[in-house]
Every structure is written in structure tokens, then in C-alpha cells.
Amino acid sequence: MEKLVQLSLNGLMAGAVLAVPAIGLTMIYAVLRFVNFSVAAHMAVGAYAGYMLNVWTGLPAPIAIVGAFISAGGVGIATDHLALRPMRGYSALTIAIASIALNVMIESAIRFGFGGRPRDYAIPLRRDWTFGFLHVGPQQIDNFGIAVIAMIILFLFLALTFTGKAMRAVADNPMLADSKGIDPDRMARLAVGIGMGLAGIGGMLVGLDTSIDPLVGFRAILSVFAAAVVGGLGSIPGAVVGGIAIGLAEELSLLAMPATYKSVVGFLAILVVLTLRPQGLLGARA
Amino acid sequence: MQKRTLVTRRAALITGAASIAAPFVTTTPGFGQTGPIKIAGLVSLTGSGSPFGPNSKLAHQAVVDQVNAAGGLLGRKIEYIAEDDQTNAEAGVRAARKLIDADKVQAIMSVWASAVGSAVLPLCWESKVMLLGISAADSIAEMPHHGYFVRTQPHTELQAKEFGRFILAQGGKNIYLTMPQTPFTETVFKTIRATVEPKGVKVASMIIDGKKTSFRSEIDEVMRTNPDMFMMGGYLAENIVMSKDIFRANYKGKIFGFAYGITPAFIEGAGKEASEGIYGVAEPSPAGGSSAYAKLKALVKKDTLDTYICQAYDHANLVILAMAKAKDPTGTGVRDNIRKIANNDDAMKVDNALDGLKAIADGKEIKYAGASGPCKFSDIGNIIEVAFRTTQVKDGKLVEVKS
Numbered sequence: 001m002e003k004l005v006q007l008s009l010n011g012l013m014a015g016a017v018l019a020v021p022a023i024g025l026t027m028i029y030a031v032l033r034f035v036n037f038s039v040a041a042h043m044a045v046g047a048y049a050g051y052m053l054n055v056w057t058g059l060p061a062p063i064a065i066v067g068a069f070i071s072a073g074g075v076g077i078a079t080d081h082l083a084l085r086p087m088r089g090y091s092a093l094t095i096a097i098a099s100i101a102l103n104v105m106i107e108s109a110i111r112f113g114f115g116g117r118p119r120d121y122a123i124p125l126r127r128d129w130t131f132g133f134l135h136v137g138p139q140q141i142d143n144f145g146i147a148v149i150a151m152i153i154l155f156l157f158l159a160l161t162f163t164g165k166a167m168r169a170v171a172d173n174p175m176l177a178d179s180k181g182i183d184p185d186r187m188a189r190l191a192v193g194i195g196m197g198l199a200g201i202g203g204m205l206v207g208l209d210t211s212i213d214p215l216v217g218f219r220a221i222l223s224v225f226a227a228a229v230v231g232g233l234g235s236i237p238g239a240v241v242g243g244i245a246i247g248l249a250e251e252l253s254l255l256a257m258p259a260t261y262k263s264v265v266g267f268l269a270i271l272v273v274l275t276l277r278p279q280g281l282l283g284a285r286a
Numbered sequence: 287m288q289k290r291t292l293v294t295r296r297a298a299l300i301t302g303a304a305s306i307a308a309p310f311v312t313t314t315p316g317f318g319q320t321g322p323i324k325i326a327g328l329v330s331l332t333g334s335g336s337p338f339g340p341n342s343k344l345a346h347q348a349v350v351d352q353v354n355a356a357g358g359l360l361g362r363k364i365e366y367i368a369e370d371d372q373t374n375a376e377a378g379v380r381a382a383r384k385l386i387d388a389d390k391v392q393a394i395m396s397v398w399a400s401a402v403g404s405a406v407l408p409l410c411w412e413s414k415v416m417l418l419g420i421s422a423a424d425s426i427a428e429m430p431h432h433g434y435f436v437r438t439q440p441h442t443e444l445q446a447k448e449f450g451r452f453i454l455a456q457g458g459k460n461i462y463l464t465m466p467q468t469p470f471t472e473t474v475f476k477t478i479r480a481t482v483e484p485k486g487v488k489v490a491s492m493i494i495d496g497k498k499t500s501f502r503s504e505i506d507e508v509m510r511t512n513p514d515m516f517m518m519g520g521y522l523a524e525n526i527v528m529s530k531d532i533f534r535a536n537y538k539g540k541i542f543g544f545a546y547g548i549t550p551a552f553i554e555g556a557g558k559e560a561s562e563g564i565y566g567v568a569e570p571s572p573a574g575g576s577s578a579y580a581k582l583k584a585l586v587k588k589d590t591l592d593t594y595i596c597q598a599y600d601h602a603n604l605v606i607l608a609m610a611k612a613k614d615p616t617g618t619g620v621r622d623n624i625r626k627i628a629n630n631d632d633a634m635k636v637d638n639a640l641d642g643l644k645a646i647a648d649g650k651e652i653k654y655a656g657a658s659g660p661c662k663f664s665d666i667g668n669i670i671e672v673a674f675r676t677t678q679v680k681d682g683k684l685v686e687v688k689s
Contacts, residue, residue: 003506010503116336118526118555125559128534137502137534206499210527211555219497251503259504260467262495 002133007251013140015227015247016147017209018220021202022227022239023154024195030171030234031191034092037099038079039199039224041106043217046072046200047207048110055122065146065204072200073193079106080192103218111214118211143205150201151240154194158236167191171234223250226266230273232280241281245269322365323358323615325350325605326391327598328381328406333373334521335398337551341586342396342598343368348585349602353639359606360615367391371402373521378402379409386413392609392617395601397421398594400442400469410434416620418601420594423469427666433621436604436667438570438597438658440674442470443477445544445568448674449517450481452567456540458515460488462508464528465519466496474519496524505531518543518564526555533560545569545677546594550684558682566684570658571675572596578637578657593658600656604628607642607654627654629662 021043028036049071053064083102087095128135158164169177170187178184202224203217210216223246231242250265257264273280327346329339350366353359367389371378378397385391386409393416397403403421410417411434419426419437422445427435453461463478465471475491483489490511494504505528508516518528518541525547532541541564548566570593573579582591582599605620607627612619627633627642633651636642645652654661662670678687 003510006506007503010500010506014500014502111332116332117551118523120526120555120557125530125533125557127536135535139534140502210499210530211523213523215523216499219499250498254503254507258493259507260493260495262498 004252004255006134007254008248009134009136011248011251012244013136013144013247014251015244016144017202017205017243018223018227018247019240019243020147020150020205021199021217021220021224022231022243023151023236024198024202025224026228026231026233026236026239027191027198028195029228030236031167031188032088034095035099035225035233036080036084036192036195037096037221037225038076038103038106039196040217040221041103041110042072042076042196042199043203043206043220044107044110044212044214045075045203046197047203047212047216048114049200050204050207051119051121051212055119058122061121061123061204061208062142062146065201068200068204069150069197072203073197075106076196076199077189077193080189080196107214107218114214116213118213120211121208123208137209139209143209146201146205150198154198154236163190222263222266223247226269229270230281232282235280235282238280238282245281320362322363323360323609324365324367324389324391325393325602326385326389326395327366327368328371328378328385328394328397328402329368329598330373330398330402331368331370333371333399334523335371335373337522337549338398338546338592338594339370339373341592341595342398344586345582345595345598346395346602349599349606349639352585353606353643356640356643359609359643360613362615364606371397371399371406373399373402375399375401375405379405382406382409386410386415391415392615393418393605393620395605396594396598400426403437404429404469407431407435410617414617416605416617416624418605420597424473425469427664427668431667433667434617436624436663436669438600438656438661438669439593440568440570440672441668442473444672445674446474446477447481448568449474449542450478452542452565452676453478453482453487453515454485456515458482458487458540460511460513461490461515461517462511462513463489463491463517463519464494464504464508465491465517466521466524467493471519478517494520494524494528496520499527501528501531502535504528505535505537508532509535509537514539516541519547521547522549522552522555525552529556529560529564540565542567545675548677548679548684553679553682553684561679561682564679565687566677566679567674569593569675569677570597571673573655573657573659576637576655576657578655581638582657591657596657600654600658600661603639603642603656604654604661606639607636607646607652610643610646611652625663627652629653 025039046068050064050068053059053067126138128137166182167187170184174184227242227246228239230245231238253265327343329342331339350364354363369381395418397419400421400423403419403426411431417435420439422439422442424442479489545566553561572593608620608623609615611623611627630653633653635655636652642652660671677684
């Protein structure tokens with residue numbers, strides 16, 4: 001029982017961090033209708049931007065994370081404009097494949113600039129807090145809090161602002177939104193910027209807990225993609241639910257199978273959801 | 287009316303003879319091959335092996351430049367080509383295919399990761415290209431490689447026995463072993479158990495998924511057994527994450543890992559607090575007092591050398607000297623002659639390619655003794671004699687310690 005509770009706590013913490021880039025992935029899908037796998041590289045962009053601000057200029061990590069959002073979002077808009085926008089008329093599969101190529105290019109560019117060795121943020125390494133039989137890391141709590149704040153800001157933006165509502169309208173029915181004078185191109189750029197910005201936050205959160213290298217996002221992308229699919233591609237609340245579900249499933253899998261097969265959980269979740277409920281737990285476009 | 291094509295008996299004979307001769311025209315050394323002799327380094331410039339690959343390339347190039355400056359090998363220049371295997375089997379195979387099929391190299395040197403060595407070796411023996419590896423998995427030398435493989439890194443079983451010795455020397459009673467899935471994980475666990483369990487040491491083990499970004503739950507599992515020694519047997523990236531997670535979990539016992547995963551890059555990534563006190567075990571000790579070691583230091587202008595740059599230096603010297611001994615700059619020439627210049631203890635000792643080439647030209651038998659050690663090989667290509675050293679992180683620096 002104690003083991004079950006501890007694993008669930010670990011899963012909840014990991015899932016909240018996973019949900020942030022998963023929201024980015026699903027948001028871009030909702031507006032542009034293709035899976036942009038370069039989310040992985042944009043996680044790395046955010047992680048390195050945050051590293052520069054935190055280590056090179058001495059900014060505290062919570063402020064550097066804003067820089068991670070802006071940088072990854074900016075790079076996302078630029079790379080989408082240069083590499084993926086000219087392919088808008090092609091099939092979703094073609095653009096998704098192009099996004100994989102884009103991902104490799106961005107990761108290679110980071111490796112060219114920073115090298116391949118892992119780097120550490122300028123934050124103190126703190127021991128876990130213990131509550132009875134449970135323990136949790138202060139950094140895990142920080143990351144959980146940042147992830148929750150980012151999600152709340154996004155939900156408020158989408159629910160209360162005109163631009164947020166316009167973006168949801170484009171995601172729901174682009175032609176109708178166009179007829180109401182909403183510029184779909186502008187909304188697409190905004191969706192890519194916010195989506196990749198969230199990926200950048202996710203990359204920095206992973207790095208704060210571990211370390212960063214050019215593949216920091218690549219290692220997480222399967223779980224991120226699985227979270228988006230499980231929640232329902234295109235559904236932002238679904239990405240949150242999916243992220244936590246995958247986080248919990250990966251950690252709880254240790255009760256039933258060897259740790260070496262942890263990555264299988266993501267594949268298994270995608271397989272089960274696509275077979276039994278292709279629209280995901282919350283359905284698309286919530 | 288259809289035009290008939292007449293094939294005369296003479297034309298048929300010429301065509302047939304040409305077909306039979308064609309393979310020999312393209313492969314026989316010295317016949318139509320007056321260009322440079324091509325040898326390659328398949329090194330890890332990116333990925334887990336990236337702390338070591340650039341130095342391997344540096345050592346290879348330095349030896350080749352030295353020999354070329356002195357007139358080359360068998361009257362020809364040597365051309366050195368380096369490819370990055372990305373510490374990844376798939377990328378390694380692509381790079382090896384390019385080296386073998388497009389560049390036509392005769393030897394590939396200093397493949398680091400076992401997964402890459404395992405994947406590339408079949409391409410080498412099928413193409414009669416010699417592979418000189420660092421890759422340690424026992425299974426590699428056990429492949430049917432027809433002699434086209436030797437390695438200077440002690441194979442896994444030897445390393446695992448060294449881990450067993452280290453655990454006993456440190457007084458371990460209850461140990462926990464973790465490693466990612468690799469071609470040698472099972473061998474390491476099995477050999478350590480066989481070494482320490484008869485002495486009453488309790489052993490638990492776990493194979494982790496090295497691709498994950500956190501190992502908190504795995505560390506929880508380790509902590510439940512309350513071990514007095516913990517083996518963090520991963521490569522650089524997973525060791526960094528694991529060392530932080532076990533520090534956070536307030537573990538107080540001894541932590542040790544493969545020396546290739548406990549490096550200055552590890553200390554930088556994990557930070558001073560999480561890395562402090564961790565042991566690096568089973569590092570083949572370079573022949574620090576040897577003349578070859580001193581020559582390599584001068585050649586690459588470095589004050590200290592790790593085992594991998596020493597092994598890379600030895601690989602380049604061994605390939606060149608074996609080709610010279612064979613008077614045949616091919617993979618087969620290296621295969622058939624490498625033990626003649628490496629295992630012959632009674633012959634004249636040489637510690638670099640230039641002296642060796644001169645001695646061979648004078649008709650003398652030679653024994654190459656390298657910067658990484660004596661460089662003697664068994665029938666299946668394993669290194670025979672090896673000395674290990676143990677390092678420990680102290681005040682943020684790696685220092686050699688007695689164990």
C-alpha cells in the first residue's frame with residue numbers, strides 16, 4: 001500500500017510536467033490538424049534558453065522559465081513559417097514527417113552551438129521532504145507548481161480573452177471563424193507560438209529536475225505524444241488528463257513489470273486508446 | 287526481318303575472361319591501387335561516448351600525420367577518415383557502410399559502444415575490413431568474425447570480476463546493482479553475483495530503462511532494500527539523473543559505477559554535491575610509466591591521458607605496423623599479421639609506428655607495447671593482459687584511489 005501511494009505521488013508529479021508540452025502538442029493539432037513532432041526539439045530550445053538566462057545571466061529559475069517560453073515560442077513561429085507553413089496544402093502525414101526532419105535539424109543546431117555534454121542549472125540540489133512513509137522532492141513541488149500555474153494562465157487566456165476565444169473558434173470551425181473576420185493565419189501563428197512556448201517550459205522543467213542536453217525533449221516525446229493521444233488529440237483538458245494518466249501509468253507499471261520496460265507503457269497506452277476509444281478520454285476539440 | 291547478333295568464340299572468351307578477372311583487378315593490392323591507403327576511425331563524437339570520441343580522432347590523426355610526414359606506408363600516403371557513430375548502433379551502421387562501401391577503408395578503429403561494435407562487426411568481416419574495438423561486450427568477440435576483430439578494452443567478464451573484487455575490498459554486505467539494458471548487462475550481473483555471493487554478500491539487481499528522464503521510483507525500490515553499496519552502472523546521461531535522485535533520497539552508502547560513466551563531464555552534469563564520493567571502477571589503467579604513454583602525451587600535447595585516447599593511439603600504430611609487416615595494406619593483411627607484431631614477447635620492443643616501420647624495413651621482428659598496455663590478443667581478439675584502476679570524485683575532481 002505504501003509503495004502504491006508513493007508511486008502514485010511520483011506519477012502525479014511527473015504527469016503534471018508531462019502535461020505542459022502535451023498541451024502544446026495538442027493545441028497546435030487543434031488549430032492546424034497535424035502532429036508537430038518538433039515539439040521535442042522545442043523542449044530543448046526552451047531548456048537551453050532557460051539555461052542561458054539562469055546560468056549565464058544569473059536570473060532565478062522561475063523567471064528564466066518565462067524566457068524559455070518566449071524563446072521556444074519565437075523559434076516555433078520562425079521554424080513553422082520557414083519549414084512547415086509552405087507545406088500546409090499537403091496531407092497531415094506529410095507535414096508530420098516534415099516536422100520530424102525539422103526536429104532533427106533543430107536538435108543538431110543546438111548540439112552544434114552547445115555541444116553534446118549534459119549541463120546543469122544553477123539551482124541548489126535539495127534533499128527530499130519526508131511525511132510519514134511518503135517523500136517528495138522540493139524541486140518536484142516547484143515543478144508541479146510551475147506546471148499548474150502555466151496551465152491556469154492558459155485556461156484563463158482561452159476562456160476569458162477575445163484572442164483566446166478566437167483561437168478556440170478557429171480550432172472548432174476554421175471556415176465559420178473566417179467568415180466572422182477571424183484571421184486563421186494569425187491564429188495559427190499564435191497557436192504555434194503558445195504551443196511551442198509550453199513545450200519550452202516543459203523542457204526546462206525536465207531539465208531542472210535532471211540536467212539538459214540536446215536530446216532532453218527527444219527522451220520525453222513518446223510520453224508527451226501518448227499523453228496527447230490518451231487525452232484526445234486536440235483537447236486541451238484532455239492533454240492534462242492524459243499527461244497525469246501516463247505519468248501515473250509509467251510509475252505504477254513498476255508494480256507489475258520490470259523497470260526496463262517503462263517506455264512500453266506509452267506505446268501500450270497509444271495502442272489501447274486508438275483501438276478502443278480513438279477520440280481519447282475526453283474526445284477531440286474540448 | 288530481325289537482325290541477328292553474332293557472338294564469335296573469341297569475343298565470348300574475352301568477355302568471360304574479363305568477368306573472371308574483374309574482381310581481382312579491383313581488389314588485388316598494388317594492382318591499380320596507387321592512391322592512399324585508407325583507414326578510419328568510427329568514433330563517438332555525439333551521444334554517451336562523446337567525452338571520448340574527439341580524443342580518439344585526435345590520436346588517430348596524429349599517428350597518421352607522423353607516418354605521412356616520414357614518407358608514408360609501403361611507399362603510399364595514409365588517408366585517415368573519421369565518422370561519428372553518435373554512440374548509436376543505427377547511425378554506426380550507416381557510417382560504417384559509408385566507410386566500407388564508399389571510402390573503401392581497410393581498417394576501422396576505436397568503436398566505443400558495445401551496441402555499435404556488435405552491429406558493425408558483421409559488415410567488417412563480410413567486407414574483409416579489420417575492426418579494432420574498445421567495445422567490451424563478451425558476445426562481440428564470440429561472433430564468427432574470422433579474425434577480423436581485436437579489442438584493447440578488457441571484455442565485460444574481466445570488468446565485472448574487477449567490480450566483484452572492488453565490492454569485497456570495500457566490505458560490501460548488501461549491494462544493489464542497476465544498469466540500463468545493454469549487450470553486456472546480463473554478463474555483468476551474473477559475474478558480480480558469482481564473485482561476491484559465495485563470500486556471503488547479498489545482491490539485488492534491476493535493469494532500468496535508460497531512456498527515461500527520471501528514476502525516482504526506481505531509486506525508491508533500491509532504498510527499500512537498504513543497501514550499503516549501490517552500483518549506478520549507466521552511461522553519462524542516466525548516471526547524472528540517477529545520482530541526483532539518489533542524493534535527494536538521502537542515501538548514505540557507497541556509490542560506484544563504470545569508470546566510463548564517472549567522468550569530469552559526469553561531475554559537471556550532476557553537480558559537486560551529487561557526485562561527491564562516487565567511485566569509478568574497472569577503468570583499464572593506461573601504461574602510465576611506459577615510453578608509449580610519454581610519446582603520446584608529447585604528440586597530442588596533453589598532460590594526462592585517459593585509457594581511451596591511449597587505446598586509440600595503439601589502434602592506429604597496430605594497424606600501420608601490421609600492414610607494413612604484411613606488405614599488404616588490407617584488412618586481411620592486418621588480420622594475419624597483428625599478432626606477429628603484438629604478441630611476440632621475444633622480439634624487439636617498439637612503442638610507436640615510426641620506430642616499428644624502420645625496424646620492419648631492416649628485417650627485424652618487433653613487439654609493439656602501447657600506451658594502453660602490452661596489447662596482446664587472444665585467438666578470438668580479446669586483450670590478454672590488463673591492469674585496472676579505481677577513481678573517486680573528491681572535491682569535485684576525479685582522483686585515483688586504492689581499492
